[in-house]
Amino acid sequence: MTRADPSSDGKAKAFIRFQGVSKRFGSFKVLKDIHLTIQSGERIIVFGPSGSGKSTLIRCVNGLEDYQDGVITVGGVPVSRALGTVPQIRRKVGMVFQHFNLFPHMTALENCMVGPVARSVTEKEARNRALEFLSRVRMTDHAAKYPNELSGGQQQRVAIARALCLQPQVMLFDEPTSALDPEMVGEVLNVMNELADTGITMICVTHEMSFARRIADRMIFMEGGKILYDEPPEVIFSRRGEGRLVEFFEHVADRGL
Amino acid sequence: MSAGGDEGTDGRHRLRTVLRPLFGTPVNAALTVVILWLLVTAIPALLRWGIADAIWFTDDPKDCIQQEGACWAFVGAKARLIIFGRYPYDEHWRPLLAMIIVLAALVLSADWRQWRRRNWGRFLIGLWAVTIAASSMLMAGGIAGLESVEIDRWSGLPLTVMLSVFGIFLALILSVLLALGRQSKLPVIRWLSIAYIELIRGVPLISILFMAALLLPIILPSGFEISKILRAQAAFVMFFAAYMAEVLRGGLQAIPRGQYEAAETIGLTYWEATFKVILPQVFRLSIPSLVNVFIAAFKDTSLVVIISMHDLMGTTNAAISDPAWSGIYIEAYAFTAMVYFIFCGGISWYSQKLERHLKVGRR
Numbered sequence: 178m179t180r181a182d183p184s185s186d187g188k189a190k191a192f193i194r195f196q197g198v199s200k201r202f203g204s205f206k207v208l209k210d211i212h213l214t215i216q217s218g219e220r221i222i223v224f225g226p227s228g229s230g231k232s233t234l235i236r237c238v239n240g241l242e243d244y245q246d247g248v249i250t251v252g253g254v255p256v257s258r259a260l261g262t263v264p265q266i267r268r269k270v271g272m273v274f275q276h277f278n279l280f281p282h283m284t285a286l287e288n289c290m291v292g293p294v295a296r297s298v299t300e301k302e303a304r305n306r307a308l309e310f311l312s313r314v315r316m317t318d319h320a321a322k323y324p325n326e327l328s329g330g331q332q333q334r335v336a337i338a339r340a341l342c343l344q345p346q347v348m349l350f351d352e353p354t355s356a357l358d359p360e361m362v363g364e365v366l367n368v369m370n371e372l373a374d375t376g377i378t379m380i381c382v383t384h385e386m387s388f389a390r391r392i393a394d395r396m397i398f399m400e401g402g403k404i405l406y407d408e409p410p411e412v413i414f415s416r417r418g419e420g421r422l423v424e425f426f427e428h429v430a431d432r433g434l
Numbered sequence: 435m436s437a438g439g440d441e442g443t444d445g446r447h448r449l450r451t452v453l454r455p456l457f458g459t460p461v462n463a464a465l466t467v468v469i470l471w472l473l474v475t476a477i478p479a480l481l482r483w484g485i486a487d488a489i490w491f492t493d494d495p496k497d498c499i500q501q502e503g504a505c506w507a508f509v510g511a512k513a514r515l516i517i518f519g520r521y522p523y524d525e526h527w528r529p530l531l532a533m534i535i536v537l538a539a540l541v542l543s544a545d546w547r548q549w550r551r552r553n554w555g556r557f558l559i560g561l562w563a564v565t566i567a568a569s570s571m572l573m574a575g576g577i578a579g580l581e582s583v584e585i586d587r588w589s590g591l592p593l594t595v596m597l598s599v600f601g602i603f604l605a606l607i608l609s610v611l612l613a614l615g616r617q618s619k620l621p622v623i624r625w626l627s628i629a630y631i632e633l634i635r636g637v638p639l640i641s642i643l644f645m646a647a648l649l650l651p652i653i654l655p656s657g658f659e660i661s662k663i664l665r666a667q668a669a670f671v672m673f674f675a676a677y678m679a680e681v682l683r684g685g686l687q688a689i690p691r692g693q694y695e696a697a698e699t700i701g702l703t704y705w706e707a708t709f710k711v712i713l714p715q716v717f718r719l720s721i722p723s724l725v726n727v728f729i730a731a732f733k734d735t736s737l738v739v740i741i742s743m744h745d746l747m748g749t750t751n752a753a754i755s756d757p758a759w760s761g762i763y764i765e766a767y768a769f770t771a772m773v774y775f776i777f778c779g780g781i782s783w784y785s786q787k788l789e790r791h792l793k794v795g796r797r
Contacts, residue, residue, distance in 0.1 A: 278696035282714045292700030
């Protein structure tokens, strides 16, 4: 990445903070009293059984979901629809979705340009930036193609480039490889690996355990809307035989991962 | 089909694939025979009437009345009346030019190769404002040395084209707002949109035209007069906007939530997301149903007859009421039907082209 390592501007500091955050869908509690601090430049993997609140957790960070109790801050600013801070937060936070969500009526290049142009970056600058990030995800040759002309893995790489074009300080990944055919998972993980090396803050919901082990500073295991473990990967993997982790790791092993 | 088969078996095979659906079962065979018999009896009679026994050129109506065949000379004699109606004869170039301006604007806006241009949407809105103003001034006259022509005398094809093209264009703009309003998170806007759409859809077009023509002048303060043509235009816009809004709503509901979320997360505002991401996809999905409404709107302009305006259908009726040519009317209707068909066929042809073009980039 060309931009400076965000952790290099002094010592690491709390960048994202959850303080007693709870969220309900009706009477169903999705997040229960979450406390979490993420430093600038940290790479966090969130994992756990489905329905445990992992996706909701990261969707709260950029205001795609609202929450009822507690407060989430990004760069010191509370994420709040009521306070109208969400647009400001989204300037710092990029997001990649499970189902890519590329705009089907735009080419890969246009997908990457639309965000910056809307933020009054000039068309020329937006194009240069888009081409730069498309080359970083090795999609230069496909820049003029429409999403339906691309494979799932290629679409997801374009989606990553699209998010990076806004030069975010944090990247959120919501199960970026789980909608992909197995043979395409690798190309997306490679791109994410390289991204991790640039020192950008990353929060990634994934079940790709070897990827997690390679890049994570901390791994967060969630179940039933709570954080049960928040440890470095060595610790998580050494404790895979205990408690709620057993079942999960057995399940992952069943899938041959 | 066998790719390497010699010509003889290939030909026989092709014959069999043609004949099997036609004669494969007794019922199919019987139907085929009946339909063939109908065609054999009807087509020669139609050709005899329409071509062999037809009179193409004559100045004397009596020649026609004694003839068995079609009297196309009547269409020739009445064409200008059918097309331009009661508009002053010597000024027919004006509605003709107005119509050409409108159709040129239509062709320019329909060219999808231009749609990617920057600010093209703004250009089109300006283009249509100019088109509406220019063609109306040309028709009305009273400026630039043009003789003033009362609105009551606007009729025929130019009236049909202007009412329907302007009506469809304005209705489409209104329908986008209604469709978005119906999905709005703000209850007041949502309820108003639903109430409007349901109210208009629950009422026949004729009654809206009547209300626009008769009720509006009564409820509006005196001195605040709107011409009849504008009232009819407003009625069309209001009516078809409700139908188009429902078509667009169907398209809106087909857009996955992820599209909104992606647009949001890359920092687009509601209106940016709507115009850059959502609506282009909605229009693409809605083309076939929208075209359906367009064609219906084009033909339904003939209902203005009931508020005594004379569109193409009205002038056709006026043409056949000429006592000199009494008894001749099929020819006039055939001519008018052909004009309608050319326009509706054109809309339909274009929409198919457009759909094929937009298939690139479909999910």
